[in-house]
Amino acid sequence: MLTNTLIELLKIEYPLVQAPMAGGVTTSKLVAEVSNAGGLGMIGAGYLNPHQAREQIRETKQLTANPFGINLFVPEEFDVMDGEVNSANQALKPIRHQLNLPPKEGFEFPDAANVQEAFADHIQVVIEEKVPICSFTFGIPSEDVIADLKRHDVFLIGIATTVEEAIENEKAGMDAVVVQGSEAGGHRGSFMDGNQEKLIGLMSLIPQVVDEVSIPVIAAGGIMDGRGLMASICLGANGVQMGTAFMTCQESGAHETHKAAILNAHEDQTVLTRAFSGKWARGIENRFISEMKRHERFLPDFPVQNVLTKDIRKGSAGQKTPEFMSLWSGQSPRLAKRQTAKELIQTVMEDVKRISSNF
Amino acid sequence: MLTNTLIELLKIEYPLVQAPMAGGVTTSKLVAEVSNAGGLGMIGAGYLNPHQAREQIRETKQLTANPFGINLFVPEEFDVMDGEVNSANQALKPIRHQLNLPPKEGFEFPDAANVQEAFADHIQVVIEEKVPICSFTFGIPSEDVIADLKRHDVFLIGIATTVEEAIENEKAGMDAVVVQGSEAGGHRGSFMDGNQEKLIGLMSLIPQVVDEVSIPVIAAGGIMDGRGLMASICLGANGVQMGTAFMTCQESGAHETHKAAILNAHEDQTVLTRAFSGKWARGIENRFISEMKRHERFLPDFPVQNVLTKDIRKGSAGQKTPEFMSLWSGQSPRLAKRQTAKELIQTVMEDVKRISSNF
Numbered sequence: 001m002l003t004n005t006l007i008e009l010l011k012i013e014y015p016l017v018q019a020p021m022a023g024g025v026t027t028s029k030l031v032a033e034v035s036n037a038g039g040l041g042m043i044g045a046g047y048l049n050p051h052q053a054r055e056q057i058r059e060t061k062q063l064t065a066n067p068f069g070i071n072l073f074v075p076e077e078f079d080v081m082d083g084e085v086n087s088a089n090q091a092l093k094p095i096r097h098q099l100n101l102p103p104k105e106g107f108e109f110p111d112a113a114n115v116q117e118a119f120a121d122h123i124q125v126v127i128e129e130k131v132p133i134c135s136f137t138f139g140i141p142s143e144d145v146i147a148d149l150k151r152h153d154v155f156l157i158g159i160a161t162t163v164e165e166a167i168e169n170e171k172a173g174m175d176a177v178v179v180q181g182s183e184a185g186g187h188r189g190s191f192m193d194g195n196q197e198k199l200i201g202l203m204s205l206i207p208q209v210v211d212e213v214s215i216p217v218i219a220a221g222g223i224m225d226g227r228g229l230m231a232s233i234c235l236g237a238n239g240v241q242m243g244t245a246f247m248t249c250q251e252s253g254a255h256e257t258h259k260a261a262i263l264n265a266h267e268d269q270t271v272l273t274r275a276f277s278g279k280w281a282r283g284i285e286n287r288f289i290s291e292m293k294r295h296e297r298f299l300p301d302f303p304v305q306n307v308l309t310k311d312i313r314k315g316s317a318g319q320k321t322p323e324f325m326s327l328w329s330g331q332s333p334r335l336a337k338r339q340t341a342k343e344l345i346q347t348v349m350e351d352v353k354r355i356s357s358n359f
Numbered sequence: 360m361l362t363n364t365l366i367e368l369l370k371i372e373y374p375l376v377q378a379p380m381a382g383g384v385t386t387s388k389l390v391a392e393v394s395n396a397g398g399l400g401m402i403g404a405g406y407l408n409p410h411q412a413r414e415q416i417r418e419t420k421q422l423t424a425n426p427f428g429i430n431l432f433v434p435e436e437f438d439v440m441d442g443e444v445n446s447a448n449q450a451l452k453p454i455r456h457q458l459n460l461p462p463k464e465g466f467e468f469p470d471a472a473n474v475q476e477a478f479a480d481h482i483q484v485v486i487e488e489k490v491p492i493c494s495f496t497f498g499i500p501s502e503d504v505i506a507d508l509k510r511h512d513v514f515l516i517g518i519a520t521t522v523e524e525a526i527e528n529e530k531a532g533m534d535a536v537v538v539q540g541s542e543a544g545g546h547r548g549s550f551m552d553g554n555q556e557k558l559i560g561l562m563s564l565i566p567q568v569v570d571e572v573s574i575p576v577i578a579a580g581g582i583m584d585g586r587g588l589m590a591s592i593c594l595g596a597n598g599v600q601m602g603t604a605f606m607t608c609q610e611s612g613a614h615e616t617h618k619a620a621i622l623n624a625h626e627d628q629t630v631l632t633r634a635f636s637g638k639w640a641r642g643i644e645n646r647f648i649s650e651m652k653r654h655e656r657f658l659p660d661f662p663v664q665n666v667l668t669k670d671i672r673k674g675s676a677g678q679k680t681p682e683f684m685s686l687w688s689g690q691s692p693r694l695a696k697r698q699t700a701k702e703l704i705q706t707v708m709e710d711v712k713r714i715s716s717n718f
Binding site for chain 1: 521523540558562566567584587593627693
């Protein structure tokens, strides 16, 4: 029953993709274990430089002979405005104080040209290392990049949070699209104006997308087990992408404090915030989110705010307090477990078998 | 496959409940047609007085021999504060002006005692007319009311928007619970503090609820066809409640302008607002919602604001302009169709059969 185009195209056993969570979560071990267990492991390379990405690709190849993929952030135009940076540092001051961190002024960041250059280098790494699957967040790459990757037979996966974004992905030549529901943890992958705040639940989003595109659809957001996978298939998706469920796995590189926070959280404790990065993202509510709430809409855009809060997130993790960390989580933390990636995938597929047998 | 406790308990053919949309949508014809076609028709009696409710129950009985139900709003404490009412009327002034409606001052409303009395009378009507199923919105009735209804073998259905609310419903003795996802159109049924704004998608909400309660769960929010019904069952629900899908049906009493707005809307055009009624509700964004946005958090609570905007909603509908009407809709308007209730139910069940056969 779960044999479909997506499985055939990706050359995997199960229609189950491990979400490419950036920031050290997707260790080579996690990615490889997922692919070894029949799913699709994904390297979240959003915060890696091209050299680090190449290293991790090579390391992962040592651990699995099965296909795995990589995810890149599509760079966006951004401005660094002194006034905005100063206000943000001002708003962050009491938080740095609570963490005993030194005060900070100004901003150091590679200029926009470098970000574009780094993206071009990343694409070359993907091609040179023959990574078979490449997915994108925060946008659709340029025609040239798409053509280049396609010439080298890389399977391309885009992201959409609305029907219109899904259509744009198909038009641009993406081979499949991840459809991210409002339930999803971490950053909204939206790339069209105002869409970060258009929070469409998967029950609505999947069927409306599949009615309008013909490329395979991968559902993402709140899916943690075989029930979610089966539901997504019924709604018309070809497979699922699971993030939070892999976050608490043994092989995940998430900080222990972050894992513990998810394992203790309820479904009504996550909120959307742009205070950590300048982009809307879903995480478990903590002191940072509530104290920054009134500043939230005036903070600099991604990636500026993300760079500004780096010392705070790192300092909070170092002090093992969850209160100022970005505790990304989808809306189903009650379903999270401590287990290996292999156990998770096996349980999902057993659930699927059990549910299917009822029909 | 779809034979389950809920169907047996409700004595219906399909696990498909028509949402009890208040305000004239659930005509006797709609309710009866749904029950005749094997679903459960529901009278939305939230804005009816006990006499009107009795009349509609009797009329519906003439049109169907199958079971149908009724929904009541559980009355909440509310205050009418002059200052708040005056500010709200002030904020509504430019809107009344655009609609050429006479300016309004003050407020006329039955006092709180009457609301409680009317609720008690409604319960007696349900018992006297032997309505077999009664569901509740905005709360759980008192122990006495529950005991009284149970003594008369009325099947009781509560509403929940979080796991905790579902648990409270089970504890109070409800026989089943509607689990309302963030996708749902119309009013949030939440009754615990702050929950109206905790928007949990069905993909997350259903499995987390069914893991914690043992009464049957009915999923509501964005479900429009057999795909949504099958998905809900896979997630662990026993059935679904569909609102928007019935709203555009031929037998629905919704204003033609409202039906047309849904049929032309996209998934990203609905928003949550409390400007119409003082309670958060999802509808298609229009001029009323955007012009009232900045006042939204300072308006009186339900039902005060609802009474204050009555002339505006009515005036807008009378002038056939959708811009100041409450165009309630879930997040799946692209899936709405003009059809009869019977056609809708038949298509849903054909979809279900087709999807089941794939497993």
